[in-house]
Amino acid sequence: MKIVDLLNPAAITADIKATDKNAVLMELTDALIQVESSLDREEVLRVLQERERLGSTGIGEGVAIPHGKLKDLKNLLISFGRSRNGVDFNSMDGKPAHLFFLLIAPEESIGVHLKTLARISKLLKSPAVRRRLLEATDGQELYSIIAEEDESL
Template sequence: MKIVDLLNPAAIVADLKAEGKNEVLAELTDAMRKAASSLDRDEVIQVLQERERLGSTGIGEGVAIPHGKLKDIDNLLISFGRSKAGVEFDSMDGKPAHLFFLLVAPEESVGVHLKTLARISKLLKNPAVRRRLMEAGDGQGIYDIIAEEEANL
C-alpha cells in the first residue's frame, strides 16, 4: 500500500500554525477530518496523546510520525503537516520536528499499519526528500513530491 493511496491532498497542512506537540496533534487531526469527517476529533487526539505518553514519535532528523489505533474506522488514514519554524516534539535527537505524518489505523490492523510506518520512515530517511518537502510551495506540491519520491522506493 502506497502512502499516496492513503493520503488525501486535503489532509496536507503546508504551514502548521502549532507551536507545541498537542497543538500539532490537534491541527493534523483537523486536517485528517477534512478527508474523513466522521472521525471523532477528541477521540483521535486522546489516542494520539496516549501513544505519545508511551514514548515520543519524534524519530529525529526533523521528522515525527504520531500514530494510534481506533475501534470505529475501516481503513488507515493519514495526514501530513509541515512546520517551517519547527516544533519541540521530544525527538530522539533533541531537535525540533518539521515534517509530520499522522497515522490512524483500525484497532485490529497490524500489518498495514507497520508497513505504512516503515514506508514513511524509509521515504523520510533521505535528506534530499526532506529538503524537497521543506521547500515545496503548497499542499499539492508536497503531495506531488511524496508521489514522485515514493515511486523510487
C-alpha cells in the same frame, strides 16, 4: 500499499501554525477530519496523546510520525503537515520536528499499520527528500513530491 493510496491531498497542511506538540496533533487531526468527517476529534486526540505518553513519535532528523489505533475505523488514514519553524516534539535527537505524518489505523490492523510506518520512515530517511519537502511552496507541491518519491521506494 503506497503512501499516496492513503494520503488525500486535502489532508495536507503546508504551513502548520502550532508551536507545541499537542497543538500539532490537533492541527493534523483537523486536517484528517477534512477528509473523514465521521472521525471523533476527541477520540483521535486521546489515542494520539496516549501513544505519545509511551514515548515520543519524534524520530529525529526533523521528522515525527504520530500514530494511534481506533475502534470501528475501516481504513488507515494519513495526514501530513510541515512546520517551517519547527516544533519541539521531544524527538530522539533533541531537534525540532518540521515534517509530520499522522496515521490513524483500525484497532485490529497490524500489518498495514507497521508497513505504512516503515514506508514513511524509509521515505523520510533521505536528506534530499526532507529538503525538497521543506522547500516546497504549497500543499500541491508537497503531495507531488511525496507521490514522486513514494513511487521510487
